[in-house]
Amino acid sequence: xxxxxxxxxxxxxxxxxxxxxxxxxxxxxxxxxxxxxxxxxxxxxxxxxxxxxxxxxxxxxxxxxxxxxxxxxxxxxxxxxxxxxxxxxxxxxxxxxxxxxxxxxxxxxxxxxxxxxxxxxxxxxxxxxxxxxxxxxxxxxxxxxxxxxxxxxxxxxxxxxxxxxxxxxxxxxxxxxxxxxxxxxxxxxxxxxxxxxxxxxxxxxxxxxxxxxxxxxxxxxxxxxx
Amino acid sequence: xxxxxxxxxxxxxxxxxxxxxxxxxxxxxxxxxxxxxxxxxxxxxxxxxxxxxxxxxxxxxxxxxxxxxxxxxxxxxxxxxxxxxxxxxxxxxxxxxxxxxxxxxxxxxxxxxxxxxxxxxxxxxxxxxxxxxxxxxxxxxxxxxxxxxxxxxxxxxxxxxxxxxxxxxxxxxxxxxxxxxxxxxxxxxxxxxxxxxxxxxxxxxxxxxxxxxxxxxxxxxxxxxx
Numbered sequence: 175x176x177x178x179x180x181x182x183x184x185x186x187x188x189x190x191x192x193x194x195x196x197x198x199x200x201x202x203x204x205x206x207x208x209x210x211x212x213x214x215x216x217x218x219x220x221x222x223x224x225x226x227x228x229x230x231x232x233x234x235x236x237x238x239x240x241x242x243x244x245x246x247x248x249x250x251x252x253x254x255x256x257x258x259x260x261x262x263x264x265x266x267x268x269x270x271x272x273x274x275x276x277x278x279x280x281x282x283x284x285x286x287x288x289x290x291x292x293x294x295x296x297x298x299x300x301x302x303x304x305x306x307x308x309x310x311x312x313x314x315x316x317x318x319x320x321x322x323x324x325x326x327x328x329x330x331x332x333x334x335x336x337x338x339x340x341x342x343x344x345x346x347x348x349x350x351x352x353x354x355x356x357x358x359x360x361x362x363x364x365x366x367x368x369x370x371x372x373x374x375x376x377x378x379x380x381x382x383x384x385x386x387x388x389x390x391x392x393x394x395x396x397x398x399x400x
Numbered sequence: 401x402x403x404x405x406x407x408x409x410x411x412x413x414x415x416x417x418x419x420x421x422x423x424x425x426x427x428x429x430x431x432x433x434x435x436x437x438x439x440x441x442x443x444x445x446x447x448x449x450x451x452x453x454x455x456x457x458x459x460x461x462x463x464x465x466x467x468x469x470x471x472x473x474x475x476x477x478x479x480x481x482x483x484x485x486x487x488x489x490x491x492x493x494x495x496x497x498x499x500x501x502x503x504x505x506x507x508x509x510x511x512x513x514x515x516x517x518x519x520x521x522x523x524x525x526x527x528x529x530x531x532x533x534x535x536x537x538x539x540x541x542x543x544x545x546x547x548x549x550x551x552x553x554x555x556x557x558x559x560x561x562x563x564x565x566x567x568x569x570x571x572x573x574x575x576x577x578x579x580x581x582x583x584x585x586x587x588x589x590x591x592x593x594x595x596x597x598x599x600x601x602x603x604x605x606x607x608x609x610x611x612x613x614x615x616x617x618x619x620x621x622x623x624x625x626x
């Protein structure tokens with residue numbers, strides 16, 4: 175184990191798909207860390223102090239210095255602990271990985287809004303998410319075991335919410351974003367990703383996710399009714 | 401001059417604040433490039449082919465390979481041409497720069513929405529933008545000539561729309577986001593930024609920006625009325 179529980183701390187939330195990107199990265203690298211569960215309905219002073227702009231998890235604290243935004247944290251981890259590289263080395267391939275990382279970030283929001291909304295708004299978000307899924311299928315995953323090639327890497331973590339969180343959101347939102355018949359490469363990757371020893375041992379309980387997603391959808395609807 | 405017009409091409413739009421980040425970066429580095437003006441109301445097939453996911457400028461094409469998303473392009477430029485470094489070298493400082501880059505990206509959208517909207521929606525966006533401006537003032541610019549320290553760097557380009565675009569948006573939207581009495585360090589930086597020889601020679605004409613911003617605001621209002 176590299177690192178030590180004293181100098182690497184992760185503030186996250188058990189059910190957060192973006193928080194898991196950071197947990198997976200630390201575990202893939204074999205970096206020991208202290209995990210601090212955050213109550214996102216009653217945020218701690220520590221979180222507000224460490225991430226005053228967005229007030230959101232995840233936050234990594236390394237040598238008492240905080241870093242926010244999950245993909246920025248993953249990149250920092252990759253630069254700080256060199257074993258099991260997550261990003262490609264070549265500047266162009268790195269730029270492509272970062273670009274698709276921003277796509278993953280937008281897509282997670284669109285899919286979440288699709289789950290929470292209904293009617294025209296849901297239809298619009300589902301359509302938008304499906305179109306992006308088509309691009310991912312065609313442009314970057316076809317013919318590969320992982321987005322990173324033979325090994326799990328940065329984009330696998332960025333898109334890591336698709337295999338496990340998205341099916342729950344689809345169920346709660348009564349919608350379909352990934353079509354197994356059309357998105358064959360994504361579906362095959364889903365299986366590869368969830369079978370990876372580090373990933374399969376670091377996933378939140380499905381029943382809690384289901385309850386939480388229903389709660390979020392209801393809260394969203396009641397905000398709209400106000 | 402490094403690079404050559406044959407192997408570096410920039411697709412952008414004269415009035416785009418994020419397109420200018422890339423132009424400024426190339427000029428600071430002294431990289432020669434071919435500039436291709438895009439008609440954003442009638443997008444070219446070239447743009448749709450090069451950026452099929454977002455269909456947006458700017459796109460940099462280097463050795464026939466396209467890269468999209470302005471701050472990702474700026475980072476690619478920094479890694480490819482080493483003179484006049486834009487990002488700090490230390491992983492933690494790099495992560496901080498990238499974090500504030502995401503803040504700049506969100507803030508440009510919030511400020512633009514504030515200009516286009518009215519009533520409660522405008523009030524909400526203005527409040528949000530002002531709060532972020534307070535954080536920028538307190539946390540990262542106080543006591544410095546540039547965000548990059550003594551030299552202009554990545555975050556100066558990321559926030560580069562504040563000194564020149566934002567006053568026009570404030571005028572068109574009849575709102576105030578930067579308060580010169582409160583945001584003294586930002587206001588001083590505005591002057592430093594606009595006085596830089598590369599920047600002051602690479603800004604769009606104010607009259608065209610004003611006409612364009614009014615057009616955008618009107619289009620936004622008529623979309624809402626539909």
